[in-house]
Amino acid sequence: MATEFVARGSNLDLVGIRKEFPGFTAIDDLDLHIPAGEFFALLGPSGCGKTTTLRLVAGLEEPTSGQILIGGKDVSHTKPHERPVNTVFQSYALFPHMSVLENVAFGLKQRKIADPLKRASEALDLVQLGHLAGRRPQQLSGGQQQRVALARALVNRPSLLLLDEPLGALDLKLRREMQIELKAIQIEVGLTFLHVTHDQEEAMDMADTVAVMNKGHIEQMGAPEKLYDRPKTVFVSKFLGQSNLFIGKIVETSANSLSIDVVGYKISVPKDRAEKHTGKIAIGVRPEKADLFQNKPADSSSQNLIGPGEVKDIRFTGVSNQFLVDVPNIGLVTVFEQNEGNSTVELGDQVWISWKVEHSFGLADLPADTLDEE
């Protein structure tokens, strides 16, 4: 076993991974490439297979088929203790019968690295817990335990650090602080991080690349801004942020845009922002990209316009006001307006909703409840 620390992270490649449990398939033909040094987030709802993916990489589960390569080396059939990988567990899994320092030194001792206690206390200093080294884990708060778990994994300088929703149990403020800290540590140590989470804000905030997982496969993958701006499936458009979707047959195609007809309203999307150019399509827009008008604005080919609709609900969230508008024959449309202190829209008002054509996106699939009446 290598006793030297690796200087940098390694690539992780998953090739055709499939994992079956008795009665269901957790992961179905998953391919994934994570370049060395990247902060990669696997985002998905519970039961989507993201934790199983992580456990496969850690060696805690064996794939039914497929290969796992770390730094180009096939580790698919090696035991967890033989893999250059460390995990920050969701439950932290700190050893209750050892002090904080002994917990952190555990991996170093197993690999017979010189000066385990000195290195362990340095790692504890890195997470600002040097003064609690002698305590037992149960005597620490949740946030402190989380940092011990992080130090215990990081001190081994793994090629790949796996994070299994490590911030899930922390309160919002502490979570935000830890996110910033975790990101800073990742940049500092230059390791490859694979972070599993169901918190889309956390994933977008921290990761270089986000892969959205659903039902055992990856729906879409890319930089957070790209994913948010151009979701390609209904699932991604709904899971990563919110979306208003309008479904209709394509009735008009011009040089660089296409339009659908939704109960008399023409809604357009640029061709290069649409996943398909024929048949029935779902066109979406983010709530914050849409604007509310109390008087009908002039038609414009660069704007999509629907309305009037009745304001059914106004939610004040501090930064923004969230309006729920019921447009006849379309349904509820969500609009976020920046809270600039000059909103005059009130409950029950008739309003028009408008957004730039270039903010629309066309999805590859249709919502599950859409009847296919072609």
Next chain:
Amino acid sequence: MAFAAFGHSGGSKSDFKTPRKTSVKVAMALLIPGMLYLGLFFITPLVSLVVTSLEVPDGSGEIGRYAYGFEISNYWTVIETYWPHIARSFFYALMATILGLLISYPLAYFIGVKARRWPILQGLMLTLVIAPFFISFLLRTFAWKQMFANESLIVTTLQSWGVLAPDQYLVGTDFMVIFGLTYNFIPFMTLPLYTSLERLDIRLLEAGSDLYANPAKVFARVTLPLSMPGIISGTLMTFIPIAGDYVNASSQFLGSSETAMIGNVVEANFLRINDYPSASALSVLLMAAILALVTFYVRRSGTEDLL
């Protein structure tokens, strides 16, 4: 970055004064029946036992007549006379405890950890562990005597294989007594082990292997220390009664005069020779020795923070 890890401790004391006083009274009241019971059925006999152990023959020359005295030398006499029995008792108890642990740990591990996915199997196996209790322990011990009797199939087979010499038998040997003791006390070892292994957090084992420990190291560094409370209580619950046992080692069951333990000697002194001071002195000695050993053992194992 500072975390307020532990909130404010201790509030205003005066607020609690009245309820605390009442709760002390309630606690005392609740303790009374238990204390009375202990006083009547433990302290009194214990004092009586110690007093008897110091008595001297009353001079009448009749067997079994003793008078109050302060004969400390009773203790030296019994140690001198019966030290082989004392040593044998602790040797048997140690062997049976170790064997019981070696048999029970894997069993308890299987029931408490591996069988978690199949609760029915878990329940069934636990039932099987305690099932022997449904039959009297004397009957079961006697059954073993029959099975290992001199003319039994087991003994004749072992003799024909040459494992035993033609004139060698099993009943009445150290082996047979240790076998019986181990067998009879296995449930007392298995159940505490099961309770502590059943609570073992599998995720800690995964964390161990994630941190480069091979399965043997994970067992030694994580599983074993975490199941220590079960090991401690299991070994105490077998060692203590075994050291005082007299059924298995008696010649009516699995033993012979060669295997007599303290219990057998106490029984003989009390009921047959009517030498009450010696029997009492032996009982006190046994109790003191067990108390000393257990105290040392619990201190050494240092499991306070796991309980």
